[in-house]
Amino acid sequence: MTFLSGLSAFPITPMDRDGKIDTAAFSKLIARLAAAKVDSIGVLGSTGAYMYLSREERRRALALALEETGGRIPVVAGVGALRTDDAVRLAQDAKALGATAGLLSAVSYAPLTEDEVFQHFTTVARESNLSIVIYDNPGTTHFRFTPALVSRLAKVSGIVAIKNPTENSDEIRGHLVEQRGTAPNNFSIGYSGDWNCAEAMICGADTWYSVLAGIMPDVCLRIVRAAQAGDIAEARRLDAALTPIWSLFKQFSSLRSVYVLADLLGLCQAEPPLPILPLSEAAKRKVADCLSLLRYDPAEVR
Structure with missing residues (x-):
């Protein structure tokens, strides 16, 4: 089995306007994911607003997640930063706290060359001794x-997995075959972009890195387990039922949408960090209508 596989759920990081984490709300989100038995939890990803949090608050979020999971579920922590030395320190923090791996993106202000990104990743992996997941998020x-x-x-010691983006579901199989052909056998290949990930798992991807699973893990788990069992028809049926959600994600972005879902489902009341604005009231009604259409009962969530 590869290092990371199955469903990796990425929750939001509820915080106030000063960037201080709502520890009770965040712990509740993590506890729900642990109870659902997702295969791993991704904290401080893009959905977790990692770039909007201080180093101290990142440590706080990761410590809370690790406390709630109690070592029962792998926890992957975002360690991306503009500067290599900052990313190294974040990865060292994650290693010291007990994260399973660090999720590292090629964050930049000035455009980076491939050699610069290669050096950035190899330095973070070497100096932190933390397993690193490549986060390709163009x-x-x-x-x-x-x-x-x-x-x-993929051939660098300590770089163990990749979180790929998806654009066209028809291209996933070819992309996966190509990537497997050049990576070590134990290198975990996963995908994000929820509306294409059922197909990615059907094609044989190791991991679905999911935004929706951070709020609604059960239905995403059913899709993953069906795909893993080779029940393609069931995986596609479950995925098709989520088409209204995928449409919301495409229209309003998954980040903004899941904040509303969390509120509607009674999980927490929070807003994305400024300058990201919450959805308008009209958009929120669309999200509520979507939940109603899916017959998703908030009472069952609480």
């Missing part, structure tokens, strides 16, 4: 990992 970093760069990084 939508926010504006850097795209080429097959050649992924192949180079």
Whole structure:
């Protein structure tokens, strides 16, 4: 079995306007994911607003997650930063606290070259001794990992997995075959972009890195287990039922949408960090209508 597999759930990080974590709300979210028995939990990813939190608050969030899981579930922590030395320190924090791995993106202000990204990743892996997951997220970093760069990084000691973006579900199988052909056998290959990830798991991806699973883990787990069991029809049926959610994610972004879902489901009341604005009242009604359409009962969640 690869290092990371199955469903990796990425919750929001509820915080106040000063960037202080709502520890009770965050712990409740993590406890729900642990109770659902997701395969891993990703804290401080893009959904977890890692770039909007101080080093101290990142440590606090990770410590809370590790306390709630009690070592029963792998916890992957975002360690991305603009500067390599800052990313090293964040990864060292994650290692010291007991994270299973660090999720590292190619964050930059000035555009980076492939050699610069390679050096950044190898330095963080070497100096932290933390297992590193490559986070390819061009939508926010504006850097795209080429097959050649992924192949180079996958052979670096300590770099153990990749979280790929998805754009077209028809291209996933070919992309997965190509990436497997150049990576070590134990290198975990996973995907994000929830609306395409059922197909990714059907194609044989190791991991679904999921935004929705951070709020609604049960239905996502059913999709993953069906795909893992080879029940393609059931995985696609369950995924098709979530089409209204995927439409919301595409229209309003998954980040903004899940804050509303968390509120509607009675999990927590929080807003994304400024300058990201919460959804309008009209948009919130669309999210509520979507839940009603799915017959998702908030009472069952609480």
